[in-house]
Amino acid sequence: WGARPAALVLQHLPGIAKIRVFDRAAGPDPGSARAALGVGLWSTALRKLELLHQRHATFAAEGLPSVVRELEGVGSYLQKAGYRAPGGQWLAWTDLGYGEGKTLGEVDDTHAALLFVRQGQLHEIVRDAVLARNKLGAEVEIRGGAAVKSVSRSDSGERVRIAFDGGKQDVEADLFIAADGASSKLRTIRNGGVEQRLQHRGYRVFRGIAELPKDKLYMRSSVDFSGSFQTWGHGNNMRFAAVPLKSEGDYTEQWVWFATVASQEGSELPENVRSYLLNTFSKWHPEVNYLISATDEEGFVIDEAKALPTALIRRRTSRHVDLPLTLLGDAAHVADPVLAQGYTIGMEDAIELGFQLEKLLKVNPSSAFQLDSLVPSRTRLLGALRAFEAARVDRVVRLEIISELVQSMSQPQTSVIGSLRDLGMLSAPQLVKEPVFRSLIEASLSPRSNRVPLG
Numbered sequence: 001w002g003a004r005p006a007a008l009v010l011q012h013l014p015g016i017a018k019i020r021v022f023d024r025a026a027g028p029d030p031g032s033a034r035a036a037l038g039v040g041l042w043s044t045a046l047r048k049l050e051l052l053h054q055r056h057a058t059f060a061a062e063g064l065p066s067v068v069r070e071l072e073g074v075g076s077y078l079q080k081a082g083y084r085a086p087g088g089q090w091l092a093w094t095d096l097g098y099g100e101g102k103t104l105g106e107v108d109d110t111h112a113a114l115l116f117v118r119q120g121q122l123h124e125i126v127r128d129a130v131l132a133r134n135k136l137g138a139e140v141e142i143r144g145g146a147a148v149k150s151v152s153r154s155d156s157g158e159r160v161r162i163a164f165d166g167g168k169q170d171v172e173a174d175l176f177i178a179a180d181g182a183s184s185k186l187r188t189i190r191n192g193g194v195e196q197r198l199q200h201r202g203y204r205v206f207r208g209i210a211e212l213p214k215d216k217l218y219m220r221s222s223v224d225f226s227g228s229f230q231t232w233g234h235g236n237n238m239r240f241a242a243v244p245l246k247s248e249g250d251y252t253e254q255w256v257w258f259a260t261v262a263s264q265e266g267s268e269l270p271e272n273v274r275s276y277l278l279n280t281f282s283k284w285h286p287e288v289n290y291l292i293s294a295t296d297e298e299g300f301v302i303d304e305a306k307a308l309p310t311a312l313i314r315r316r317t318s319r320h321v322d323l324p325l326t327l328l329g330d331a332a333h334v335a336d337p338v339l340a341q342g343y344t345i346g347m348e349d350a351i352e353l354g355f356q357l358e359k360l361l362k363v364n365p366s367s368a369f370q371l372d373s374l375v376p377s378r379t380r381l382l383g384a385l386r387a388f389e390a391a392r393v394d395r396v397v398r399l400e401i402i403s404e405l406v407q408s409m410s411q412p413q414t415s416v417i418g419s420l421r422d423l424g425m426l427s428a429p430q431l432v433k434e435p436v437f438r439s440l441i442e443a444s445l446s447p448r449s450n451r452v453p454l455g
Helices: 003-010 044-056 057-061 067-074 119-132 187-190 273-280 286-293 311-317 342-363 375-410 416-427 430-444
Strands: 020-024 036-040 078-083 088-094 115-116 139-143 148-153 158-166 169-172 177-178 199-212 229-234 239-244 252-263 301-307 325-326
Touching: 003 020, 003 119, 003 139, 003 342, 036 044, 036 119, 036 311, 044 115, 044 199, 044 342, 057 273, 067 115, 067 148, 088 416, 088 430, 115 239, 115 430, 119 139, 148 177, 148 187, 177 187, 187 342, 199 286, 199 325, 229 375, 252 273, 252 286, 286 342, 311 375, 342 375, 375 430
Parallel strands: 020 139, 078 229, 177 325
Antiparallel strands: 036 115, 078 088, 148 158, 158 169, 199 252, 199 301, 229 239, 239 252
8 A cells, every 4th residue: 555655745756757666466456345445544644645735836737636635525534433332322422523525624633534435446546646647746657466576786786676576577776665565575674684573463353344225224213323433342352343434325325344353363264254243243232233234245354453563663663774675554564453544654654755755855956866876875865764764663653552552441351341441431421531532542643743745
């Protein structure tokens, strides 16, 4: 995911002539269950992307649409969301302040906002935006089916050579940005040859899209879909959350949901996912089983929850590697999925990298990427990459801390503690609960910055 946002940002920078994006895959298959899933993008990334578009006069003058506006056109902002007990009681509500149809510029920018977009549409919009800007910014070439095998120093010693699987011709570049996902092979190269293993978080994530009939959904007294919700279980790493997506039809409404259940690394997957989930959540409130039952048999997506400990990230960023190579997105830092910030961090990474490289280009207007044997030029480039990596560490560390706190709140070790938690939340006034939950969200998105490349 990180490669295309990086191309979109770097297109804005003067001095960069050509960008090549090597996609192992072109994104999720448009007809797949994964492409239909909704993913969340937080306003920390969206605001920066919109600011970048507004500051680039050429793109605006040519009438190129804002990527954020296009995403808002196919997505919907999370509005009222509640926390529920397994029995269905609403424990607390939080309202992010985004009413239906509102855009990023219409709400106080001090508030966090979460935009849900179908994954396939997100990839398509960013790809089309990159190609549409080709004539105005740096030329971008997107190559599909290109799996990177290795990265090494070129014969001249000043560039990087990329080798591919399948006998494809090697490519040399002045800078290589690796965004090859959570199971990144290139992370080991950036780490000086030392492998950094992901940590299994002790649970498995199930996701799906449920198609619900509008005419019956809100008329049934046995179900309550009055708002997005997240239900916290009592142990066994059980959670269930559901959010409505932007409606694409007059008669049905789609809800994206995710469920988590405790698992051990390497354990077998259930043969019949629907039956397994219905049995696992059989004693939970009816909306949970309603959504699971309404999901197509081929529509279940399963992932193991993994993360890269921040201690390893700090160790890597402090390690000097004499290659013009850096990592983006999940290749750099795999976050626990509990707070749904993976896509956001990838986009933030791209914008911060653009900011650091723009500073470098201003120091050396002749183009810092035309590297020669001059040591200062090479030193500045490597310094900019290390500055970018260091700038992202604080953000990821903060996210890990808040993720652990949310995990401890949502996953008490015993049913007794869970019941006490629910009782405490029920009895606390909403005036207290609302700012607490909002503060947790804000803290997980910090430290904030409006630093973007000026273009």
